[in-house]
Amino acid sequence: MSARADHGPWGVPIALFILGAWVGHLVWLLSDGGPSWSSPLAWVHILVQGYLCTGLFITGHDAMHGTVSRRRWLNDAVGTTACFLFAGLSYHRLVVNHRAHHADPTSESDPDFSTRTQSFWPWLGTFMVRYATVIQFCVMALKFNILWWLGVEQWRIWLFWVVPAVLGTFQLFYFGTYVPHRRPETPEMAPHHARTLPRNHWVAMLSCYFFSYHWEHHEAPSTPWWALWRVKDARASVTDARPAA
Known part of the structure; x- marks a missing residue:
């Protein structure tokens, strides 16, 4: 999708770090040594695992643009693994x-965009229908039953595997599709029909791995997620340098 991808030396190490963190944290959460459901720290770990789930998809998304390697x-291979997990x-x-x-973002042919409604829940429902498949549900059911067959308690599977995946899905849709592309459009969204968060790199990283710098992503799709802040700064410097009207 991007013949001039800016790989740099960090694409594969960062991708493998996210994959490893997701696997390692999940294995511990599903083990008997993991937190109990009544522990307040359990909910912290659920949020962390949800954030790592988001990172899985962001890694797969970077691979779609050819920016991992x-x-x-x-x-x-990295993209396939990340999306499957x-x-x-x-x-x-x-x-x-x-x-x-x-x-053609936000057009009739855009599978991510809802031209019928701009309301969050109906749009999310349309989005899920377009992307979910029977095979996917079968794969997820098989994963669940394999974990159960391996002796993992069901409450751990639901709390530490299913719930974080749902949280990651909401995070990705809200910050990566709904907020950036919803209407009404404003002039600064041109020409990509995409808006971006104000320049606060910590908020952008915590919200969705800089994916909320969405105008910048459409402007420079060959830029990996971990370098989008540079595109944001470059755009801001050009804007700041313009003389006042």
């Missing part, structure tokens, strides 16, 4: 849909 087989998603199907989104 210049070696296509490695880039696609996130929610049994088909990486190939996501690539096709994401290309359509970037080709």
Whole structure:
């Protein structure tokens, strides 16, 4: 999707770190040594795991743009793994849909956009219907039953695997689709039909791995998520340098 991807030396290490953190934290949460459901810290770990779930999809999304590795087989392997771990998603199907989104954002042909309603819940429902598949649900059900067969308590599966995945889905939709592309449009959204958060890098990182710098992502889709703040700063410096009207 991006022939001039800015890989740098960090794409693969950062991707593997997120994958490893998600797997390692989940394994501990599902083990008998993990927190009990009544522990206040359990809810902290749920939020952390939800954030790592978001990171899984962001990693897969970067792979869709070819920014994880210049070696296509490695880039696609990371993307396929990240999307499968996130929610049994088909990486190939996501690539096709994401290309359509970037080709004409907020149009009738944009699979991420709801032209019927701008309300959050109906739009989310439309979004889920377009992306969810029977195969995906079967994969998730199989994962659940394998974990149960391995002896993981059901409450741990629900609390530490299912709930964080749902939280990650909401986080991605809200900060990566709903807020950036909802109407009415404003002049600063041109030409990408995408808005961006004000320049606060800590908030942007915590909200959705800089993905809330969404105008910048559409302007420079070959930039990996962890470098979008640079595009944001460059845009701000140009704006600040313009003479007052």
